[in-house]
Structure formats: C-alpha cells, structure tokens
Amino acid sequence: MGKTYIIIFDLRFKMNRPIIAVIVIVVLVIAFFSIYYISKLSNASTIPAGKFVKISNMDLAPKGEVIVVEQSWYGCPVGAAASWAIYNVLKNYGNITFEFHYSDPDHNPANIPGLIFLNFTPTSIVRFYVAYVYNEYLNASYNGTPIPQNKLVTVGEEILKEEYASMGLNPQVANYIIQYETQVPIQQYGKPSAYYVQPPHLNFAILISGPNGTYIITTPIVNPNILSGYSPQYVYSHLDNFQQIIQASQMIQQVILEAAGPLASECPT
Structure with a gap:
C-alpha cells in the first residue's frame, strides 16, 4: 500500500x-x-510638465481619508490660474471659503485673477490644505518678513515645513514637495520648477495622497495667460467657458479617485 x-x-x-x-x-x-x-x-530622474506623477506608494493621509495639498504664494500667477480648477473640484467635497484676488502686478504674467483659499470644511473623505509661502510681491514671507532674493528657496523650504507641521500633516508631505520642486527637473525645461523661474523660488505644487499612494504636479495646470484681462468675478461666474479649467478639474478629480483606491466609491463623481 x-x-x-x-x-x-x-x-x-x-x-x-x-x-x-x-x-x-x-x-x-x-x-x-x-x-x-x-x-x-x-x-524619478525627471517628471513631465502638466501631468501628475505617482511618486510613492506611501499613504500620507490619515486612515480613511485623502489629502489634497497645495503650495503656492500670494502673488503667484500659476497658483491663481490653478485655484479655479482646485475650487471647481473641492466644492463637491466640502465647504470652501475664499476671497477674490489678482496675482503680482509686477510678475510676468501680471494681474491674473484667482482665489485665495481661506478655509475648507470637509463633507467627505477629502481634506484640503494650502500654504502660501511668500507675499504678493515675492520679496517677503507670507507674513511680511523680508527675504533676500538669493534665499527665497531655502527660506521658503523652512516656511513650508513649519506651515504644514502646524496643520498636522505628515512631514513627508513637505519633504516630497521640496524634493520635486528643487531637485527633480521638468523634462521639457531641464530644471526643477523652483529654478526655471526668476528669481528662483518655491513656485507651485499640488500633492494628492491616499490609500493608493502619493501623486504630485509642480507645473501649471491652467495657463495663466488665458485668464489675462478677466476679473475674478467674471471667471467665477463663467467657469464652464474656460476649457482648460474644466480639463484641469477633471485631471485633479481623476487623481483623487486614483489616490483614494478602495475609498473611491466614497468620492463624489
């Protein structure tokens, strides 16, 4: 047997x-x-302009949440243009308060209409955080402390870390934004986003993170020039007339869903 x-x-x-x-x-x-x-x-040795890239499988959000984190400055034309797409998405995820604004009149392109975000009260799994690092004229911090031009990047890094820490964010959020703005070149420009502008400074970034990982973009999502000459009130009332804003909104929404992974069913569509 x-x-x-x-x-x-x-x-x-x-x-x-x-x-x-x-x-x-x-x-x-x-x-x-x-x-x-x-x-x-x-x-990653380089990242493309105008697209989100997945930079980590790490979830930097609290359990059961997705975070959308913006870095900008009060006079930033790129941030002003992007603010409309950010608002267009986040209004579906919570109550967002803001004030109408124009970008730095001395920075090219000048006087771009935008929104300065004041507060976000979530009604969903998405949480929104924004840090405005510099003042309106890129010669001081957001609270008016003067910054020499040759120290805008280094001082901006410290401000960003402090601001995000005060918001209770994972320290890696600031680390990733600093890394991808100052160390990782944009494919089309050959330089990181903080250094293809003059004077060099922390320019603009959106980081989105959730159970499925972390994504970032450090270049314009809406060309500021398409908004030149319009008032903030007009843009606010005619968002659907600006195709780039709609496309950027759809891109942000898609990345939120991707980052959410198993939580995507809890996101408004």
Missing part, C-alpha cells in the same frame, strides 16, 4: 508540475515588476 500511495502522489505531482511552474513564474514576474515600479517611482 505504501508504494501505491507513493505512485499516486508522484503522478499528482507530475500532473500539477506545469501549473506549479506557471504560478511560480507569475509570482516572480509580479514581484519583479513591483520592485521595478516602486524603484522608478522613488528615484
């Missing part, structure tokens, strides 16, 4: 060997590509 069992076991093993081999190969392939993908995310 012992031999019979051995023969039966041997036959079953031989019959299942092709299946076992396939399973092993699939597991190895998945493991290889997972390691490769994570490595590519965490060691």
